[in-house]
Amino acid sequence: MVARAISSALVPDLSDKVGRKKILIVALAFYAVSTVLLGFARSFFLLFFLRVVEGAATGAVFPTAEALLVDSVPLKDRGAWMGKYFTTFNFGFIIGPAIGGILFTIGTDLFFLDTLTAFSVPFVFTGLLGFISLISIIFFVQDVLITDKKDSIDELIAGEIADIPTSITPYLSSFLLIGVLSGFSIGLIIPIFTLHMTNAFQLTEGNIGFIFTISGSVALLVNYPAGKLSDKISNRMQIVWVGMICTGVAFFGVSLATSLGIVILFFIFRSTAFQAYLPAYRAFQADKIPPLVRGKVMGHIQSAFNVGATFGPLIGSWLYEIFVSQSLDILGYSFFGGGIPFLVAGIFGLIQVLFAVNILINDKKSVHEL
16 A cells, blocks of 8 residues: 555556556556456565555556546546446446455365465456556557547647646645545455454455445446446535535444345445445546646545555554454444444545535535626
8 A cells, every 4th residue: 555655646646647557457467467466465474564565556556547548538427427426336347346245265275276276366457457458458448639529629728738736726735635545444454354354243254355345236237327427416525524424434333243134235235325426526636637648647536545554454453452342332232343344434524525525515615706
């Protein structure tokens, strides 16, 4: 996450100057190679080094890809296209854990591999997918020259097609703060989700992946409709703040759940709410970012998320080790102590709402004044 934070702050800025396709090609090559090699890492140092490389590559890819997408689509359909983008991304994301679980189980049960060797199989498979992505970028994607694109020129300040500073992006500080809070809340539960599912609900490694698939399947249906809806309403942030509230509440539900069925229900609720507001929020950010610094600013926003996600796992793991062996009570209701990181994630998730509402109110004021 530290590597992601650094690379997303620096590399997408370069894409504004040399083109986004070149950045994607180089970053995906590093991602694919490092991911394959991760499956064969047998020392902590090598594992650590490869994760740094993979993280840096990922940090370069995501904001650059989003910037290229925004460059390439009509302004009036930006929310809908963001919805399509996140639909395809999340389709892979929700089936990935299940496929990883299947590949791991095949390795252990069909080929009788030891546990460590069986873990290598999903890494190799994922690295191959990275190579496929690299090839598709080379042959099917082209850069968009901003100064040749009417929709982008319309967004430029009249007569200013030179070096537009990042500082003219409205609400940039709020975007960055929301990014940190979002990254921190998600990071809190990333390292301990598998542990919590194993210790509290006695799930196996192979079955845990299916929880993500089940919870994400319903959410997959909301990306495009929600993104398209954001193109039709007066302010995209109306969708965003409601979705953020629901996401925070869902974390509370997961933290207090004592049955697997309830956990899955709250994960479905959380995934649906998150995927409903994400395309609208990304489109709103793109609306406010000048085209000539789009890669740079999107990179900074992604970097802010990664900074939060850097500290989240440290705090989440620490909290989990403190409370995992305890049974806690709130107003007479008992729940697993391992749910505390989810509870804290919900609190930080709801703090984001304050900044989102502030953006919504101020944006309405500015439109009214105009």
